[in-house]
Amino acid sequence: xxxxxxxxxxxxxxxxxxxxxxxxxxxxxxxxxxxxxxxxxxxxxxxxxxxxxxxxxxxxxxxxxxxxxxxxxxxxxxxxxxxxxxxxxxxxxxxxxxxxxxxxxxxxxxxxxxxxxxxxxxxxxxxxxxxxxxxxxxxxxxxx
Amino acid sequence: xxxxxxxxxxxxxxxxxxxxxxxxxxxxxxxxxxxxxxxxxxxxxxxxxxxxxxxxxxxxxxxxxxxxxxxxxxxxxxxxxxxxxxxxxxxxxxxxxxxxxxxxxxxxxxxxxxxxxxxxxxxxxxxxxxxxxxxxxxxxxxxxxxxxxxxxxxxxxxxxxxxxxxxxxxxxxxxxxxxxxxxxxxxxxxxxxxxxxxxxxxxxxxxxxxxxxxxxxxxxxxxxxxxxxxxxxxxxxxxxxxxxxxxxxxxxxxxxxxxxxxxxxxxxxxxxxxxxxxxxxxxxxxxxxxxxxxxxxxxxxxxxxxxxxxxxxxxxxxxxxxxxxxxxxxxxxxxxxxxxxxxxxxxxxxxxxxxxxxxxxxxxxxxxxxxxxxxxxxxxxxxxxxxxxxxxxxxxxxxxxxxxxxxxxxxxxxxxxxxxxxxxxx
Numbered sequence: 001x002x003x004x005x006x007x008x009x010x011x012x013x014x015x016x017x018x019x020x021x022x023x024x025x026x027x028x029x030x031x032x033x034x035x036x037x038x039x040x041x042x043x044x045x046x047x048x049x050x051x052x053x054x055x056x057x058x059x060x061x062x063x064x065x066x067x068x069x070x071x072x073x074x075x076x077x078x079x080x081x082x083x084x085x086x087x088x089x090x091x092x093x094x095x096x097x098x099x100x101x102x103x104x105x106x107x108x109x110x111x112x113x114x115x116x117x118x119x120x121x122x123x124x125x126x127x128x129x130x131x132x133x134x135x136x137x138x139x140x141x142x143x144x
Numbered sequence: 145x146x147x148x149x150x151x152x153x154x155x156x157x158x159x160x161x162x163x164x165x166x167x168x169x170x171x172x173x174x175x176x177x178x179x180x181x182x183x184x185x186x187x188x189x190x191x192x193x194x195x196x197x198x199x200x201x202x203x204x205x206x207x208x209x210x211x212x213x214x215x216x217x218x219x220x221x222x223x224x225x226x227x228x229x230x231x232x233x234x235x236x237x238x239x240x241x242x243x244x245x246x247x248x249x250x251x252x253x254x255x256x257x258x259x260x261x262x263x264x265x266x267x268x269x270x271x272x273x274x275x276x277x278x279x280x281x282x283x284x285x286x287x288x289x290x291x292x293x294x295x296x297x298x299x300x301x302x303x304x305x306x307x308x309x310x311x312x313x314x315x316x317x318x319x320x321x322x323x324x325x326x327x328x329x330x331x332x333x334x335x336x337x338x339x340x341x342x343x344x345x346x347x348x349x350x351x352x353x354x355x356x357x358x359x360x361x362x363x364x365x366x367x368x369x370x371x372x373x374x375x376x377x378x379x380x381x382x383x384x385x386x387x388x389x390x391x392x393x394x395x396x397x398x399x400x401x402x403x404x405x406x407x408x409x410x411x412x413x414x415x416x417x418x419x420x421x422x423x424x425x426x427x428x429x430x431x432x433x434x435x436x437x438x439x440x441x442x443x444x445x446x447x448x449x450x451x452x453x454x455x456x457x458x459x460x461x462x463x464x465x466x467x468x469x470x471x472x473x474x475x476x477x478x479x480x481x482x483x484x485x486x487x488x489x490x491x492x493x494x495x496x497x498x499x500x501x502x503x504x505x506x507x508x509x510x511x512x513x514x515x516x517x518x519x520x521x522x523x524x525x526x527x528x529x530x531x532x533x534x535x536x537x538x539x540x541x542x543x544x545x546x547x548x549x550x551x552x553x554x555x556x557x558x559x560x561x562x563x564x565x566x567x568x569x570x
Contacts (some may be wrong), residue, residue, distance in 0.1 A: 070517050107462065
């Protein structure tokens with residue numbers, strides 16, 4: 001699983017560099033040849049969507065999500081352990097529920113054959129990324 | 145419903161649960177147990193909150209800062225500022241302030257500035273016999289300017305949450321940022337005179353131009369960002385992308401300090417930061433939608449009107465709340481949690497939301513270095529190997545300087561709005 005997460009991190013990093021280059025190319029294109037790449041904005045946004053949700057999975061794997069844990073540090077060890085167990089249960093429930101809703105939505109997009117306006121990107125892909133992100137969060141919490 | 149939108153999130157937040165889980169729990173409980181809305185609304189709002197071109201500026205600016213921070217940019221700016229200051233009491237301290245302000249105009253990430261500028265300036269201040277608490281306090285506090293001076297990441301997030309223009313917010317942040325830098329520099333000069341610190345070397349045009357030659361590439365980033373936005377050449381998102389390409393080219397090809405591997409590593413760091421922050425943005429988007437459809441902001445405005453309090457009292461109360469929250473929570477989470485609740489009240493009171501954005505940024509900047517839990521304190525402790533008690537002792541005068549600046553910025557809106565008139569000519 002560690003190797004998979006590393007590969008995903010690198011893939012997202014390369015996709016992000018691609019998004020930067022795409023944006024830059026569009027700026028240059030607008031001023032030099034008076035044209036920009038159709039659908040470039042959509043591609044960049046969907047890369048950011050992937051970074052947000054798949055990245056959240058990577059952060060969950062590293063147990064690095066932002067939290068306010070100042071008070072908890074002063075709790076006795078058994079209380080901290082109980083809270084950690086409660087957190088795992090809650091994350092499993094919530095990530096599972098959101099995964100179901102997002103997967104259903106992405107499935108509907110695929111069935112309807114919906115595509116983005118400018119780039120004709122099949123919409124089940126960016127919507128499916130949300131589901132995969134929550135699946136990663138779920139897997140990370142269960143695995144850890 | 146008040147359990148789902150009030151009691152539950154506050155309880156989970158205090159119990160140390162991840163912030164996105166706090167928000168997700170609140171919205172899921174509200175949707176499942178208290179509302180008659182299709183569950184698909186959860187996914188639609190999660191996706192919709194991120195589906196915004198303007199939000200791309202957040203990872204782009206982080207990436208530009210990451211690239212610039214990995215090379216010798218900080219030391220080049222230090223040399224340039226020091227050469228420009230010349231003979232002045234506390235020249236090293238003033239250089240720290242100036243370098244942080246310029247570095248903030250490149251990166252917009254406060255912790256990075258504390259670490260990068262601190263590594264360059266702390267040894268020099270130690271050699272010049274600056275008291276350790278003073279040097280530690282200055283380095284820890286001065287980095288907080290970065291979330292006020294453009295390009296500020298919290299201001300992009302505030303702009304999204306408050307539906308306010310990012311270029312206007314950036315323009316509004318310039319003068320308050322410079323005001324705080326000026327006040328910090330004035331204190332450093334006064335303190336240095338009092339304690340008889342050496343005044344540095346006299347100004348030399350030759351040294352200055354040599355430093356300018358070395359640092360000119362580093363200064364190009366803020367010029368591109370601000371010049372591009374206010375010259376009408378780029379949108380803030382495009383300016384951020386151009387800054388990334390510029391930073392990569394300068395550190396890779398001009399300074400020859402980074403290779404392809406470091407460029408990808410910086411991108412991977414940005415991916416992790418984006419995963420940390422944008423999942424909260426997504427969940428906060430659903431939470432804000434729930435607050436709106438349940439008319440919570442409208443109820444708060446009605447309550448406020450019934451209280452009949454003046455604008456200065458409202459701003460004072462909000463400042464106290466933001467300072468308290470900022471001491472425990474990072475700026476982005478604070479903005480995402482509080483802005484949907486505060487903006488309707490602020491609008492109802494007739495307060496300019498651009499001015500208010502700067503007030504929010506200054507409050508949360510103080511939270512970044514306020515004891516006991518300001519994040520910059522721990523950054524300084526870990527990266528500069530400073531003792532916690534030394535930082536705590538040194539930080540106190542700087543908290544008072546920021547509070548004085550906060551009062552000025554809160555109650556003299558012209559300090560913020562003059563920048564909007566100046567840069568946007570409106």
